[in-house]
Every structure is written in structure tokens, then in C-alpha cells.
Amino acid sequence: MIYLDNAATTMRKPQAVIDAVVGAMGSLGNAGRGAGTGAMGAARVIHECRERVAGLLGCPSADHVAFAPNSTEALNCVINGIVGAGDRVVTTVLEHNSVLRPLNRLAAERGVSVAHAGCDALGRLDMDELSRLVVPGTRAVVVTAASNVTGNVVDVAAVARIAHAAGALCVVDASQAAGLVPIDMAEQGLDVVCFTGHKALMGPQGTGGAAVMPGVDVAPWNVGGTGVHSFDEQQPLGWPTRLEAGTLNGHGLAGLAAGLRFIAENGGVAAMGEHELSMARRLYEGVADVPGVTVYGDWPALELGEASARTGVVALNVSGLDSAEVSDALMDGWDIATRPGAHCAPLMHRALGTERQGIVRLSTSWFTTPEEIDVAIGAIREIAVG
Amino acid sequence: MIYLDNAATTMRKPQAVIDAVVGAMGSLGNAGRGAGTGAMGAARVIHECRERVAGLLGCPSADHVAFAPNSTEALNCVINGIVGAGDRVVTTVLEHNSVLRPLNRLAAERGVSVAHAGCDALGRLDMDELSRLVVPGTRAVVVTAASNVTGNVVDVAAVARIAHAAGALCVVDASQAAGLVPIDMAEQGLDVVCFTGHKALMGPQGTGGAAVMPGVDVAPWNVGGTGVHSFDEQQPLGWPTRLEAGTLNGHGLAGLAAGLRFIAENGGVAAMGEHELSMARRLYEGVADVPGVTVYGDWPALELGEASARTGVVALNVSGLDSAEVSDALMDGWDIATRPGAHCAPLMHRALGTERQGIVRLSTSWFTTPEEIDVAIGAIREIAVG
Numbered sequence: 001m002i003y004l005d006n007a008a009t010t011m012r013k014p015q016a017v018i019d020a021v022v023g024a025m026g027s028l029g030n031a032g033r034g035a036g037t038g039a040m041g042a043a044r045v046i047h048e049c050r051e052r053v054a055g056l057l058g059c060p061s062a063d064h065v066a067f068a069p070n071s072t073e074a075l076n077c078v079i080n081g082i083v084g085a086g087d088r089v090v091t092t093v094l095e096h097n098s099v100l101r102p103l104n105r106l107a108a109e110r111g112v113s114v115a116h117a118g119c120d121a122l123g124r125l126d127m128d129e130l131s132r133l134v135v136p137g138t139r140a141v142v143v144t145a146a147s148n149v150t151g152n153v154v155d156v157a158a159v160a161r162i163a164h165a166a167g168a169l170c171v172v173d174a175s176q177a178a179g180l181v182p183i184d185m186a187e188q189g190l191d192v193v194c195f196t197g198h199k200a201l202m203g204p205q206g207t208g209g210a211a212v213m214p215g216v217d218v219a220p221w222n223v224g225g226t227g228v229h230s231f232d233e234q235q236p237l238g239w240p241t242r243l244e245a246g247t248l249n250g251h252g253l254a255g256l257a258a259g260l261r262f263i264a265e266n267g268g269v270a271a272m273g274e275h276e277l278s279m280a281r282r283l284y285e286g287v288a289d290v291p292g293v294t295v296y297g298d299w300p301a302l303e304l305g306e307a308s309a310r311t312g313v314v315a316l317n318v319s320g321l322d323s324a325e326v327s328d329a330l331m332d333g334w335d336i337a338t339r340p341g342a343h344c345a346p347l348m349h350r351a352l353g354t355e356r357q358g359i360v361r362l363s364t365s366w367f368t369t370p371e372e373i374d375v376a377i378g379a380i381r382e383i384a385v386g
Numbered sequence: 387m388i389y390l391d392n393a394a395t396t397m398r399k400p401q402a403v404i405d406a407v408v409g410a411m412g413s414l415g416n417a418g419r420g421a422g423t424g425a426m427g428a429a430r431v432i433h434e435c436r437e438r439v440a441g442l443l444g445c446p447s448a449d450h451v452a453f454a455p456n457s458t459e460a461l462n463c464v465i466n467g468i469v470g471a472g473d474r475v476v477t478t479v480l481e482h483n484s485v486l487r488p489l490n491r492l493a494a495e496r497g498v499s500v501a502h503a504g505c506d507a508l509g510r511l512d513m514d515e516l517s518r519l520v521v522p523g524t525r526a527v528v529v530t531a532a533s534n535v536t537g538n539v540v541d542v543a544a545v546a547r548i549a550h551a552a553g554a555l556c557v558v559d560a561s562q563a564a565g566l567v568p569i570d571m572a573e574q575g576l577d578v579v580c581f582t583g584h585k586a587l588m589g590p591q592g593t594g595g596a597a598v599m600p601g602v603d604v605a606p607w608n609v610g611g612t613g614v615h616s617f618d619e620q621q622p623l624g625w626p627t628r629l630e631a632g633t634l635n636g637h638g639l640a641g642l643a644a645g646l647r648f649i650a651e652n653g654g655v656a657a658m659g660e661h662e663l664s665m666a667r668r669l670y671e672g673v674a675d676v677p678g679v680t681v682y683g684d685w686p687a688l689e690l691g692e693a694s695a696r697t698g699v700v701a702l703n704v705s706g707l708d709s710a711e712v713s714d715a716l717m718d719g720w721d722i723a724t725r726p727g728a729h730c731a732p733l734m735h736r737a738l739g740t741e742r743q744g745i746v747r748l749s750t751s752w753f754t755t756p757e758e759i760d761v762a763i764g765a766i767r768e769i770a771v772g
Binding site for chain 2: 013070076226230234331346
């Protein structure tokens with residue numbers, strides 16, 4: 001199979017990640033919940049993972065990296081832990097439902113006002129509109145670092161400046177960006193970065209979390225056992241315990257730590273981003289001029305020559321064909337896995353006019369080869385031209 | 387190492403569990419989020435796991451098994467999804483902080499009244515007090531199926547009868563019981579059972595969930611992407627989607643399914659429970675009469691001859707020694723891993739008078755051998771008698 005659905009999950013993991021999970025499953029106890037090498041081994045693995053995530057995201061304190069099973073839960077935790085009844089929040093039409101739905105619920109149930117900055121025809125965030133919407137008193141700006149539909153990268157440092165000028169926090173959904181696009185919370189002024197482990201970080205499913213700048217207050221979401229301060233009636237508020245009730249996924253985090261090591265040993269985020277983008281660019285250039293093929297997103301950004309201008313996503317449609325029909329044809333005819341449909345980003349589709357058709361998303365990874373891309377190009381040409 | 391901290395996490399997993407995770411990490415896409423064998427493989431593995439959990443717990447519908455990363459999150463989800471502002475909830479002093487703290491928070495923030503039924507000197511739940519506390523109009527009774535401190539098993543069917551007589555729901559924390567003690571939601575009248583995968587079910591960390599009887603309404607906790615109904619502003623309410631926002635831990639659930647297969651192939655819950663209890667009984671009988679050793683819990687229950695009278699926990703103290711001191715001595719002198727301290731169950735310790743000393747918990751698994759138990763007996767004797 002040619003797997004081009006890496007923006008959903010990187011199906012192929014480095015062998016070192018698998019080996020780390022296997023090792024952990026044979027040796028880890030429960031971190032912070034026992035005496036002995038098993039429990040201590042778990043604590044050590046988890047701490048290494050925390051330090052590596054902090055390093056990756058430029059978070060000044062490893063203890064301010066709190067793990068969660070995925071970025072969705074991290075976003076629920078952070079959004080509900082920051083935004084109070086009646087607050088104002090600004091977000092964008094680029095967002096995934098993991099941002100939109102927590103905010104929609106707060107709007108429906110707690111009187112939170114939510115404004116959405118729009119985008120242009122290429123799916124580029126309208127910074128001027130964002131700037132107008134972020135009025136003084138806004139509690140938070142919640143923004144994706146890269147669209148999961150178009151692969152456009154957002155200038156989160158600019159968003160943070162706008163947020164901070166109005167006294168708002170800047171919360172970033174880095175699900176599509178972490179591991180591909182340079183992120184430095186301290187330098188870019190990001191207050192919270194939520195990430196997932198199973199995409200470009202090449203870790204196992206069931207891993208992810210939130211990195212929070214020291215000084216930013218996030219109320220607990222899940223509460224319960226922590227292995228410390230058992231007699232406190234409420235969740236202890238030390239970091240990272242406050243956001244980590246219950247047994248952590250030590251087995252998965254061992255794999256995530258290995259994924260982060262793999263990235264570091266192979267040139268880091270810059271090399272990862274460059275490879276995925278070069279594969280996506282090859283695909284784009286092979287299909288952009290095929291009659292009937294529409295490619296979405298900010299491809300002119302590549303002309304700026306920045307390696308981190310885009311992620312490894314190519315979003316397209318073929319004539320008026322339903323996106324699912326095209327994905328099925330790619331699978332049935334060429335054994336190419338892609339993702340069709342709405343990608344859990346309804347406002348993005350509304351902005352692009354693809355609500356009914358959906359979009360066929362092809363997304364690359366570190367393991368994607370030029371040969372695979374060329375097969376995909378041939379397949380799309382054949383579907384389009386017949 | 388002699389690992390006797392299985393009530394925290396079963397460190398040793400069946401090889402089939404490890405193999406299943408390895409297989410999944412090389413082949414699974416993102417369930418419900420793509421076209422192709424990867425995504426379909428993930429959906430298939432997750433569905434198998436749902437069916438096996440439903441079978442294990444007597445839940446009439448596999449779609450009413452919703453996965454979560456651990457039982458803590460499942461309990462947060464269920465408790466917050468069932469209990470509304472001003473409701474009355476009855477729970478017990480046997481509970482873990484994963485039950486107590488979500489309820490304490492609701493009490494502090496939403497005016498929920500929470501009453502705790504007590505226990506006797508053996509840690510046995512006071513059913514008469516529970517019955518008095520569950521007045522008509524009570525929203526839910528939340529109860530553990532087995533104490534994580536003493537290993538006492540609770541008669542959840544009797545609790546359910548009391549709950550239902552007052553019109554209340556019966557929510558069970560089966561973290562310590564699932565896989566060891568027979569649970570049948572339909573037969574026992576349990577409305578919700580929360581479970582974890584990484585203890586007696588022998589799955590990986592990062593797995594667990596809630597089984598909910600059809601007809602019982604649980605509002606969503608985490609909301610976000612679901613792969614279906616992307617254009618709905620709020621979380622879709624179909625099962626199990628309503629309780630499963632974000633990418634599931636497919637890799638871990640493949641392992642959990644293998645753990646459940648392993649249990650089925652080795653005699654089922656009855657055989658598992660019997661082995662763990664027989665090992666715990668051997669330990670109990672070897673140390674109960676050692677001068678200075680106090681063993682907690684309802685050991686007379688064994689006289690009733692029921693295989694499921696207790697879990698594989700032996701909770702003890704040695705003279706006035708701090709429990710951590712004893713655990714450390716067991717590790718340093720005999721390489722035996724145990725858990726000291728408060729076990730995230732503050733009210734249980736208050737009831738047993740072990741708030742300061744804590745308790746040394748030794749807990750067995752399917753892989754525990756008589757030889758290991760005999761080493762532990764010798765070690766405890768030596769620590770006690772010197």
C-alpha cells in the first residue's frame with residue numbers, strides 16, 4: 001500500500017518507536033505509584049518524554065508539559081481550563097472540530113462569545129480580521145498552527161502578538177505542525193501548545209498533550225488519582241499533576257520519546273518538514289495543471305522559499321467527483337490510502353466551497369518516497385483525464 | 387524482580403498482547419478517518435475490542451462501550467455526564483480519588499450534595515447506611531466493585547437494587563475488579579461500568595473506558611473530531627461517538643483486545659480471579675499470624691467459599707513502621723516491588739486508621755507464582771521479627 005494519509009496518523013513508525021513500546025511493555029510499572037524499578041522506570045521514561053517535548057516546542061519547563069491521550073483532549077482541557085463563563089474567545093475558520101466544538105459548547109452552555117476570523121480563497125488566515133476581532137478583554141485566541149485541510153501554515157507568532165496586545169492568551173493547536181514546523185513557545189510568545197503524538201512526531205496513538213508557559217493558569221479537567229497528595233479533597237495544583245489525573249500511558253510515551261529521538265537523530269524538525277514538503281511539492285507539481293484537478297491551499301507560499309511555508313498536505317478535487325469516489329478509486333486502482341470528506345473542519349470547507357464535495361487529502365511523511373508520489377501523480381491524472 | 391504491584395498496573399503482559407501492539411503499530415491507520423486498509427484495520431481492531439469488553443461486562447450493546455485512556459477519565463466523563471447542578475449523589479468511603487475528586491469538584495462548584503456510606507473495621511461497606519443515604523431523588527450511586535486498598539469485593543448487585551429502588555443510577559468503578567470478579571451489567575442491574583485496560587485485563591497503559599446500559603444518558607465530556615457528522619456544531623450524540631472525541635488509541639486497544647482474548651483462552655474471569663486470590667491467600671496465610679503484622683480487609687469472606695470474595699490484594703503493615711519503609715526494605719532486600727502509602731483512597735485510610743502510616747499493598751497477577759509468594763512471606767517475616 002502507498003500510504004498518503006499521514007496527516008490522520010503516521011501509519012509507518014520508526015522501528016525504534018516500536019522497540020521502545022515493546023521494551024516498556026515488558027518493564028514498566030505505574031509511574032509515581034509504587035516502589036521499585038518498574039515504577040521508577042516508568043517515571044524515568046515519562047520524564048524523558050516531557051523533556052523532549054519541552055525541547056521540541058521551546059517550553060521553558062518540562063514540568064509544564066502535561067500529557068493527554070490526544071490533542072483533542074488536550075484542547076478540551078486547556079480551553080475549558082482557561083475560558084470562563086461570559087468570556088470572549090477569538091478563533092478562526094481554519095480550525096478543526098477539536099477546537100470548534102469545545103468553544104461551541106462553551107458558547108451554548110456558558111455564555112462565551114466566540115468570533116471566527118475568516119480566510120481568503122487560498123485558505124490563508126485573514127490577519128486583519130483577526131486583529132479587529134481581538135478586542136481588549138478577549139480571554140484567548142485559539143488558532144491552529146497549520147490547517148489539516150489545506151496544509152497552510154499559520155504565522156502563530158503574529159497571532160500571539162495580536163493576542164497579547166489585547167491582553168489575551170494565545171493557545172495553539174499544533175496537531176498538524178509539531179515535528180514539521182518550527183515552534184518555539186518562548187520566542188513566538190505562545191501561551192499553550194497542544195500536540196498529538198501519533199502524527200508527525202511518529203509516536204504511538206494514545207499520546208499527546210499540552211505544553212503550557214509557566215505563569216499561565218489552566219484549571220484541571222480530569223481530576224482523580226495522582227499518586228501524590230492523596231488526602232487533598234480537590235486535584236493538587238502542582239505541575240504537571242494538575243492536568244494529569246489517572247495512570248499515564250507509559251507504554252505509549254516510551255514510544256513517543258523514541259519518536260522524538262528519531263526526529264532529533266535525523267536532522268530535526270527542519271529536515272522532517274523539508275522532506276514532507278518536498279514530497280508534497282512533487283505531488284502538487286505533478287497534478288496542478290491536470291485538467292479538472294483543483295488543488296487547494298496556499299501554494300504561492302512556496303515561492304517565498306521558506307522551508308516551513310507548508311506541511312506535507314496536498315488537498316484536491318477532481319472535476320465534480322465526490323471526494324470519496326476519488327479516494328476509493330485511488331485505493332481500488334492503485335492501493336493508495338488517502339482521506340476524503342470533511343476532515344472535521346466544517347468552516348474551512350464552507351470557506352473553500354467544498355461542503356458537499358469534500359476534499360481528497362494526500363499527506364506525506366518522512367517515509368514517503370518520490371516513487372510513491374509518482375504513482376499517485378499517475379493515478380490522479382488517469383482519474384482526471386481518463 | 388518479584389513484581390507484586392499488579393493492582394497498580396500489571397507489569398508483565400502476555401506475549402500475545404505485546405505482539406498485537408507491535409502488529410497494530412505496523413499496520414493501523416486512523417479509525418473512521420480515511421479510505422483504505424489501514425483505516426479499516428483500525429476500525430476492525432477497535433470494534434473487536436468493543437465486543438470483547440461488552441462480553442466481559444455483560445453490556446448488551448458493543449456500541450455502548452466507549453473507550454478512554456484510563457478509568458479515571460471514564461469516571462470523570464460519566465460522573466460529569468450524568469450528575470447535574472444541585473443533584474444528590476451517594477458514594478462510599480471505599481472509593482479512589484478518581485471517584486471522590488470528580489464528586490468533590492461538583493460539590494464545590496455546582497452545588498451537588500455528596501454523601502459517603504461508611505465501612506466496618508474490616509473495610510466492608512455498610513449497606514444499611516448506604517440504603518439510608520440513598521433517598522428518593524438521588525441521581526446516582528457511585529461505588530467501587532472492589533477496594534484498591536483492601537481487596538474487598540463489593541456486592542454491586544445489592545447496591546444497584548438500593549439505587550434503583552430510589553430511582554438512582556448505579557455507576558460502578560471496576561478498575562480493580564474487571565477481569566477478576568464476575569460482572570454482568572444486565573444481570574446485576576449496573577447502569578455504567580468504568581474499567582481500565584492495564585490492570586487485570588492485561589492490556590497496555592492508555593486503555594480503558596465506560597460501558598453504558600442502553601437508555602442511560604451520558605452527556606459528552608471531551609468534544610471534537612469524530613470522523614462523522616463533521617458539520618454538526620456540537621458533538622454528535624450517537625454511540626459510542628458521543629463519548630469518543632479525537633483519535634482513539636488503536637495501538638493500545640489492539641493490545642487490550644489481545645488481553646481479553648488471553649483471558650478467554652485461559653479459563654476466563656473465574657480462572658483469573660481464582661489464581662490471583664489463591665496467591666493472595668497463600669501470602670495472607672503466611673503472614674497473618676506473624677507478630678507485629680496487621681493485615682487489613684475482609685479475609686473472613688474467604689470462609690464463605692466464594693471464588694470472587696476478594697481480589698488479589700494483601701494490604702498490611704508491620705508494627706508501627708511507615709509503609710514506605712517496609713516497601714523500600716522489600717525492594718532493597720528481596721527485589722520485591724510493592725506499593726506503600728495512601729493509594730489515592732483517603733477515606734479508606736481514615737476508616738482504617740492508617741492515614742499517617744499508609745499501607746503496604748502486595749497484589750498478585752495471573753503470572754504470580756507460589757515461589758514468589760513464599761519469598762515475600764519470608765521477607766515480611768524477617769522485617770517483622772528481625
